[in-house]
Amino acid sequence: MRSPVWNAGAVTTPPPGLRERKKQATREALREAALRLAVQHGPDDVRVEDIAEAAGVSPRTYNNYFASREQAIVSAVTADREVRVAAAVAARPAGVRLADAVTEAVVEQYTNTGEREHEALLLITARTALRDAFLDATAGIEPPLTAVIAERIGERIGDAAAPTARVLAASVAAAVRIAVDGWLRSPETAGGAGSPGTGGLVVPSGSLSDRLRAALAPLAPAFDAAERGARQ
Amino acid sequence: MRSPVWNAGAVTTPPPGLRERKKQATREALREAALRLAVQHGPDDVRVEDIAEAAGVSPRTYNNYFASREQAIVSAVTADREVRVAAAVAARPAGVRLADAVTEAVVEQYTNTGEREHEALLLITARTALRDAFLDATAGIEPPLTAVIAERIGERIGDAAAPTARVLAASVAAAVRIAVDGWLRSPETAGGAGSPGTGGLVVPSGSLSDRLRAALAPLAPAFDAAERGARQ
DNA sequence: CAGGAAAAATGCGCACACGCAAGTTTGCGT
DNA sequence: ACGCAAACTTGCGTGTGCGCATTTTTCCTG
Numbered sequence: 001m002r003s004p005v006w007n008a009g010a011v012t013t014p015p016p017g018l019r020e021r022k023k024q025a026t027r028e029a030l031r032e033a034a035l036r037l038a039v040q041h042g043p044d045d046v047r048v049e050d051i052a053e054a055a056g057v058s059p060r061t062y063n064n065y066f067a068s069r070e071q072a073i074v075s076a077v078t079a080d081r082e083v084r085v086a087a088a089v090a091a092r093p094a095g096v097r098l099a100d101a102v103t104e105a106v107v108e109q110y111t112n113t114g115e116r117e118h119e120a121l122l123l124i125t126a127r128t129a130l131r132d133a134f135l136d137a138t139a140g141i142e143p144p145l146t147a148v149i150a151e152r153i154g155e156r157i158g159d160a161a162a163p164t165a166r167v168l169a170a171s172v173a174a175a176v177r178i179a180v181d182g183w184l185r186s187p188e189t190a191g192g193a194g195s196p197g198t199g200g201l202v203v204p205s206g207s208l209s210d211r212l213r214a215a216l217a218p219l220a221p222a223f224d225a226a227e228r229g230a231r232q
Numbered sequence: 233m234r235s236p237v238w239n240a241g242a243v244t245t246p247p248p249g250l251r252e253r254k255k256q257a258t259r260e261a262l263r264e265a266a267l268r269l270a271v272q273h274g275p276d277d278v279r280v281e282d283i284a285e286a287a288g289v290s291p292r293t294y295n296n297y298f299a300s301r302e303q304a305i306v307s308a309v310t311a312d313r314e315v316r317v318a319a320a321v322a323a324r325p326a327g328v329r330l331a332d333a334v335t336e337a338v339v340e341q342y343t344n345t346g347e348r349e350h351e352a353l354l355l356i357t358a359r360t361a362l363r364d365a366f367l368d369a370t371a372g373i374e375p376p377l378t379a380v381i382a383e384r385i386g387e388r389i390g391d392a393a394a395p396t397a398r399v400l401a402a403s404v405a406a407a408v409r410i411a412v413d414g415w416l417r418s419p420e421t422a423g424g425a426g427s428p429g430t431g432g433l434v435v436p437s438g439s440l441s442d443r444l445r446a447a448l449a450p451l452a453p454a455f456d457a458a459e460r461g462a463r464q
Numbered sequence: 465c466a467g468g469a470a471a472a473a474t475g476c477g478c479a480c481a482c483g484c485a486a487g488t489t490t491g492c493g494t
Numbered sequence: 495a496c497g498c499a500a501a502c503t504t505g506c507g508t509g510t511g512c513g514c515a516t517t518t519t520t521c522c523t524g
Contacts, residue, residue, distance in 0.1 A: 019471080019520055047509070058474050063511060160414040160443070163407075164450040170406035171451065175399045182392040211392070218396040219403065221457040222450055251490055251501075280480070290504050295481060 027065050029055040034069070035076035035120060043073070043127045070133035077120045078137040085109045086144030090151075098152050099223035102145075103216045106176060107209045125184055134184075138177045145169035153230035164226050171219050179215040183208045259297050261287040266301070267308035267352060275305070275359045302365035309352045310369040317341045318376030322383075330384050331455035334377075334404060335448045339441045342408070357416055366416075370409045377401035385462035396458050403451050411447040415440045 033054035037046040048069055052062040066072040088105035113121075124130040150157045150165035157165065186207065265286035269278040280301055284294040298304040320337035345353075356362040382389045382397035389397065418439065 022520090023472080048511095049509095059510095060475070060512090061473050064473075067511070069510075160418070161446060163410050163414065163443075163447045166410050167403070167407045167447050167450050170410060171399070171403035174402035174406050175395075178395050178398050178402060182395065186392070211395075214393060215395045215399050218399050218454055218458055221453040225453040226450055249491085254490090255502080291480095292482090292505070293503055296503075299481075301480075 026055065026057060026061075030057070030062060030065055030072055031076040031079065034066075034072035038073045039119060039123055043123060043130060068133065070129050071137075073120075073130060074124065074133045074137050077117055077124070078134070078140065081109055082140040083144050085141050086148045089145070089148045094152075097220075097224065098149070098227045099216075099220040102149075102172060102223065103213060103220075106172065106216065107212050110176070110180070110212060111209050131184060135177050135181055138180060139170075139173050141176070142166075142169045142173045145172060149226075153226045155230075168219070168222060168226060171222070172216065175215040175219060176212065179208070179211040183211050258287065258289060258293075262289070262294060262297055262304055263308040263311070266298075266304035270305045271351060271355055275355060275362060300365065302361050303369075305352075305362060306356065306365045306369050309349055309356070310366070310372065313341055314372040315376050317373050318380045321377070321380045329452075329456065330381070330459045331448075331452040334381075334455065335445060335452075338404065338408060338448065339444050342412070342444060343441050363416060367409050367413055370412060371405050373408070374398075374401045374405045377404060381458075385458045387462075400451070400454060400458060403454070404448065407447040407451060408444065411440070411443040415443050 030051060034046070034051045037050055037054060046069075048062055049059050051069075051072065052059040055062070062072075066075065085105055088109055089101050092101040092105065124134050146166050146169040147157060149155075149168050153165060155162050155165050262283060266278070266283045269282055269286060278301075280294055281291050283301075283304065284291040287294070294304075298307065317337055320341055321333050324333040324337065356366050378398050378401040379389060381387075381400050385397060387394050387397050
């Protein structure tokens with residue numbers, strides 16, 4: 001029912017397909033239900049049975065979409081951040097440094113968070129299991145990033161003998177993970193006040209961009225070299 | 233209150249305390265039991281109850297050491313590969329390029345495998361769950377690698393504002409993961425013969441070093457820059 | 465439009481991971 | 495040597511992840 005943004009950067013989907021649409025609707029219903037119930041009753045007081053019931057599917061079907069309960073909750077926040085980062089990189093003009101394009105795209109996508117994200121992040125920070133799942137989700141940006149980087153440096157993606165794009169993408173994912181990890185552990189992020197309705201910006205996101213830039217900076221020379229090698 | 237720092241990068245425990253020794257013995261007993269039973273009866277036909285019984289502990293205690301069944305089996309192979317890589321890096325003379333030191337250390341530790349490792353790898357390649365657990369285990373080299381890299385480039389490890397060492401270590405781990413992943417998927421590695429007792433060298437390890445070097449090569453410029461920055 | 469193949473949803477069952485609250489062992493201080 | 499405190503082990507109970515077989519839904523083709 002919403003925007004077809006899940007198409008960005010890929011070569012798939014000539015027709016949308018009715019079946020896939022319903023599948024995606026179910027997935028989003030599970031996502032939203034998981035997050036809503038987690039915020040409402042607390043992360044530990046929500047069972048998969050509740051989430052499945054709220055989404056109108058059987059508990060068994062729920063596990064066909066998400067491998068863990070934490071994954072579903074976190075998925076509501078990370079959602080299509082993965083493809084957005086890759087799309088943001090592809091949107092940059094071809095003239096700029098690849099390292100800069102990637103850095104700016106990552107910072108842009110990780111700092112432009114909606115109001116609902118902050119509420120969810122407050123929840124995620126509390127429980128360790130959710131925090132780990134959230135950090136693991138950063139690895140999801142690797143495949144689309146690999147594709148866009150490979151195109152930039154002129155590398156065939158399937159070639160196992162030329163893993164430069166994959167390595168760079170994985171390194172970016174690792175750097176982002178480190179930055180976010182440090183940010184979540186920082187004292188500024190440790191806020192109490194779980195009461196909903198207060199609104200307001202509880203989580204300061206100011207230092208996140210700094211952490212992201214600091215974590216991505218060491219990789220810049222590797223990007224420069226890869227880009228230089230592509231030009232030759 | 234004893235020494236909080238767990239001998240990062242140094243050798244192992246001359247007088248470590250009697251308790252820790254027993255703990256490590258239990259861990260190794262679980263490791264060996266898990267691997268032995270997995271090879272003997274097949275990976276799917278071994279329950280945690282069997283492993284715990286073979287190691288002489290309760291099933292609940294088993295879960296105090298390993299979070300999953302696959303982790304225990306894989307742990308028998310990965311064991312202390314983590315500290316060995318870091319130690320191998322530290323063993324290189326200070327004159328050589330850091331990138332070369334890391335690359336050679338990784339290749340050295342991942343290709344020098346005993347006879348028992350091959351038998352285990354044959355088992356791991358078969359089942360997807362074990363393969364994933366094995367790949368996830370490569371992330372374990374990150375902490376010790378971070379320590380040794382931080383020392384080389386003169387960075388304080390706890391400083392969140394200077395995450396260069398952590399990022400580089402994580403990138404190396406990611407590169408290794410990619411290399412091993414590609415190696416395990418390669419047709420040479422895909423050996424049939426599920427029947428135990430046949431033995432013999434089915435898995436050729438020749439191309440693994442090539443894959444490792446190819447995956448680590450793109451990161452070399454990042455290491456050079458970090459090392460150059462440390463000199464100034 | 466009918467029929468069949470492919471894919472997804474569902475029900476069932478089993479083993480597993482882990483929190484909790486005991487009981488047991490180890491180490492340390494006086 | 496004695497006893498206390500911390501660390502480790504263990505039993506129990508619950509929710510969960512997932513393989514397998516069956517039923518229902520979607521899609522394609524003659």
